Amino acid sequence: MSPAARRRPFGVVTRGTTNPNRLRRVDNWIVATCADRLLAADDPLVVDLGYGATPVTAVELRARLAAGVRPDVRLVGLEIDAARVAAAAPAADPPGLTFARGGFELAGLRPVLVRAFNVLRQYDESEVAEAWQTMTAALAPGGVLVEGTCDELGRLASWLLIDADGPRTLTLAAKLTTLGSPAELAERLPKALIHRNVPGEPVHALIRALDDAWQAAAPYATFGPRQRWLHAVTRLRETGWPILDNPTRWRQGELTLPWPLP
Ligand SMILES: C[S@@+](CC[C@H](N)C(=O)[O-])C[C@H]1O[C@@H](n2cnc3c(N)ncnc32)[C@H](O)[C@@H]1O
Numbered sequence: 033m034s035p036a037a038r039r040r041p042f043g044v045v046t047r048g049t050t051n052p053n054r055l056r057r058v059d060n061w062i063v064a065t066c067a068d069r070l071l072a073a074d075d076p077l078v079v080d081l082g083y084g085a086t087p088v089t090a091v092e093l094r095a096r097l098a099a100g101v102r103p104d105v106r107l108v109g110l111e112i113d114a115a116r117v118a119a120a121a122p123a124a125d126p127p128g129l130t131f132a133r134g135g136f137e138l139a140g141l142r143p144v145l146v147r148a149f150n151v152l153r154q155y156d157e158s159e160v161a162e163a164w165q166t167m168t169a170a171l172a173p174g175g176v177l178v179e180g181t182c183d184e185l186g187r188l189a190s191w192l193l194i195d196a197d198g199p200r201t202l203t204l205a206a207k208l209t210t211l212g213s214p215a216e217l218a219e220r221l222p223k224a225l226i227h228r229n230v231p232g233e234p235v236h237a238l239i240r241a242l243d244d245a246w247q248a249a250a251p252y253a254t255f256g257p258r259q260r261w262l263h264a265v266t267r268l269r270e271t272g273w274p275i276l277d278n279p280t281r282w283r284q285g286e287l288t289l290p291w292p293l294p
Contacts, residue, residue, distance in 0.1 A: 041135035042166060045113040046154035048085030054186035055089045055149055057205040061191075061286060062093075062147065062178060063100035065277070069144050069174060070097065076105045079134075079143040081167070082151035083109040087120035087131060093147060094129045108141060110134035136163045138170040146177045149191070152223040153181050160224045168196050176200075181220050187211075188220040192291065199224075199291040201276065202235075204242070208257035208285040214242040214264075234293035241268055242287065258283055 070076045078097060080090040090109035097105040109131040111117050120131040132139055138146065146167055152160055167177050180191025180203075187207040192199045202225075204217050218229045218239050229236045242264065249263035265282045269275045276288040 041112045041133055041139065042137045043082075043112045043135035043151075043163070044155075046082075046151070048113065048116060049150070049184070050084035050086060050089055051184060051186070052088045053092065054182060054184070055092065055147070055189075056186055057182070057189045057207075057284070057286070058147065058149060058178060058180060058191050058203075059093050059096045060284065061203060061205070061281070061288075062145065063096055064281065065288075066145055066176065066178075067101045069176065070101050070105060072174075073144045073172065075142075075144075075172075076102055077141060077143040077172070078105060078107045079138055079141055079146045080107060080109045081134075081136070081138070081146055081148040083111055083116070083120065083131075084150075085116060085119070087123045089149070090120070090131070091123055091129065094125075098128065104128070106130075108132055108139075108143070110139055110141075136166040138167060142170065142172045142175075144172050144175045146171065146175070148177065148179045150181055152179060153226075155223065157223055157227055164194055164198075168194060171196065180222050181226075183220055188217055190217060190221050190225075192222050192224070201288050202291050202293065203286055203288040205284070205286045208261050211257065211261075211285070214246050215239060217242075238273065238289070238293055241271065241273060245271075258285075261285055 080093055083090040087109050094107035107129050112135045114133055117131050117133045124130050177194040178191050182189035187210050189205045191203050193201045225235050245264040245267040249260045252260040252263045262282055
């Protein structure tokens with residue numbers, strides 16, 4: 033589609049379901065792993081795309097970035113639904129936090145980082161590539177898109193870090209005290225992967241291997257679910273999966289791998 037045709041917000045209004053603190057796992061990961069990009073930026077602009085029926089998760093992301101990365105971070109919450117933009121207005125706190133109407137074209141903004149959570153889940157899988165391409169084309173140079181999915185309370189989540197060249201990493205994250213088995217994460221994969229959890233696909237092999245490692249680490253459950261997860265991740269790494277980051281992140285119930293998976 034030509035840029036002229038893109039003047040209107042690109043996308044469709046979908047369900048606005050959200051919840052306070054639902055996105056804490058991805059927010060904490062962004063603070064820990066994307067801080068350098070924001071610190072290096074002349075204009076530390078972040079977009080929260082598709083914040084939903086209330087702007088609570090946008091308010092939280094701005095607060096976490098201001099406290100954990102830099103106080104002058106500027107967050108713009110973009111929504112394709114004009115009524116949700118109007119409803120968010122009382123929560124604005126300019127210049128650090130504002131709300132506007134926009135879609136995948138990012139309303140002419142050039143952010144360093146975009147978080148788009150639980151947005152593409154309601155689109156067709158065939159629409160994902162164009163949405164990614166449209167968002168990454170609008171980023172500031174070196175900018176990134178964090179696109180993912182979680183459950184209602186944010187106990188299970190997964191996301192892709194995507195730049196102008198496509199996806200770079202996949203992260204799976206779970207609240208360990210309520211996790212029965214890592215296989216539960218399969219239900220909360222990003223839209224691009226949810227239908228790929230079938231034999232023969234790398235993401236299926238990953239979730240199976242993680243589940244096997246979790247079962248093998250069962251004896252460590254007596255020391256708590258964190259210890260069990262740490263041992264499961266270590267085992268996964270020993271079997272050849274290229275796990276990124278370090279035990280500080282793993283202890284949070286996270287697992288990040290380079291994309292594409294081997
Ligand atoms: C399920 S809510 C997600 C709310 C919040 N991000 C969360 O994870 O809790 C999805 C929201 O994305 C909005 N949305 C869908 N497509 C969009 C697009 N292309 N641009 C901006 N917002 C969009 C919908 O209108 C809806 O309010």
